[in-house]
Amino acid sequence: MTKKNDKHSTDTPEEHLSAADPILSQLIVKFGKCTLFQRNYDPYGTLVRSIISQQLSAKVADTIEGRVLALVQDFNPANILEIPIDRLREAGLSGAKSRYIHELSSRVIDGRMNFDDLHAKSNDEAIAILSELPGVGRWTAEMFLIFGLGRSDVLAQGDAGLKRAVRLLYGEKAVFEKVGKKWKPFRSVASWYLWKYLDS
Incomplete structure (x- = not known):
C-alpha cells in the first residue's frame, strides 16, 4: 500500500503555525519570517x-x-x-x-x-x-x-515572559502547555513570535 504524503511535511514553520493557530498567524503577518536560527553555532x-x-x-x-x-x-x-x-x-x-x-x-x-x-x-x-x-x-x-543547539521544538516552561504572552493573547485562563501543543513541531519558532510580541 502506498503511503499518502503528509500535506504539511513541506510546510515552512510559518505556514504550519499559521494554519494551526489563528492568533499566532496574526503575529507572523506582523513580524515576518522568523530569524531565530540565522546565527552561527556557538x-x-x-x-x-x-x-x-x-x-x-x-x-x-x-x-x-x-x-x-x-x-x-x-x-x-x-x-x-x-x-x-x-x-x-x-x-x-x-x-x-x-x-x-x-x-x-x-x-x-x-x-x-x-x-x-x-x-x-x-x-x-x-x-x-x-x-x-x-x-x-x-x-x-x-x-x-x-x-x-538550534532546536525548533522546545516549549520553555520556565520562561515567565512566554506564559505572560499566552495570558495576554489567549486569555487569563489559558493554560500555557495546552496552547503550546498546537505549535508542535515548531514550538521554539512560536516562542520567538511571542517574544517579539512582548518586545513590541
Whole structure:
C-alpha cells in the first residue's frame, strides 16, 4: 500500500503555525519570517550569555556582557579562565555567576562537558545533563536548547515572559502547555513570535 504524503511535511514553520493557530498567524503577518536560527553555532558562548542574563533585564544583561567581552575579547573557555573572578565581578557579574562561568569553562576544557554529545539526546535528557552544571537551571537549559543547539521544538516552561504572552493573547485562563501543543513541531519558532510580541 502506498503511503499518502503528509500535506504539511513541506510546510515552512510559518505556514504550519499559521494554519494551526489563528492568533499566532496574526503575529507572523506582523513580524515576518522568523530569524531565530540565522546565527552561527556557538554553544559555549550561548551558554555563557545565558548565565550572564539570568534574572536581569535585556538592557542590563547586554551592558554586562559587553564589559565581560571587552575583558576576554572572545567567549572561549581559555580566555575566560585567564580572567580572575575578581575582575569578572568588576565587570558587573555577581560572584556566583563568575564562579559558574569559570566552572563551565573548566569542564569544557577537560572534556567533562561536551556540547556535541547533546545532539543525540532528547530535550529532557539534554536539560538533565545541562542542569548538572553549577548555575544552570531549567530556564537556562531551555534557552540553550533553542539558541545554542538550534532546536525548533522546545516549549520553555520556565520562561515567565512566554506564559505572560499566552495570558495576554489567549486569555487569563489559558493554560500555557495546552496552547503550546498546537505549535508542535515548531514550538521554539512560536516562542520567538511571542517574544517579539512582548518586545513590541
